Amino acid sequence: MMSGLDHNRKRNQTICFRATPEERKEIEARIKVSGMPKGEYCRQSLLNQKIEINAGKYQSDRLSIEIKRLRELTEQIPQEQFQDLLQEIKILLKQLISILNDNYELKR
Incomplete structure (x- = not known):
């Protein structure tokens, strides 16, 4: 990233991820159909989607261990x-609570 070009921008962070050629074509087709700029489409898609978590005992134990580790670090x-x-941390917890609430509603 060229800091001289981005320091005055509101959105000065770049996020990248890998996809197969087929996934890229499908993503680009969806962006085109939406009529939105690529960045706006990605932000809206990622920030407004419902996330479903299938957490069993193993995942709950891992989460407990991670929370304990974070407490010790803080x-x-x-x-x-x-x-x-x-x-x-407040931002992350707000997102986690939202995801867990959505999952609770889906399972009711």
Whole structure:
């Protein structure tokens, strides 16, 4: 990324992912049909979709271990850096709660 070109942009972060040639053709066809610019289509598709989680005991145990590890790491962070981290954690937890609520509604 060329920082001189992007520092004044609202959206100055780039996200990339890999796809097969067939997946790319299908994605590009969907973008074309939507009439939206590619970036807007991707943001809307990724941010507004419902995510279904099939979590059994193994996944729940892994989540518990990861939460414990994160708690231990946060205890080592200096107070001045902790506020930025806390804001990021709040955003992630909000997304996780939303996903879990959606999954709960789907299974009812």
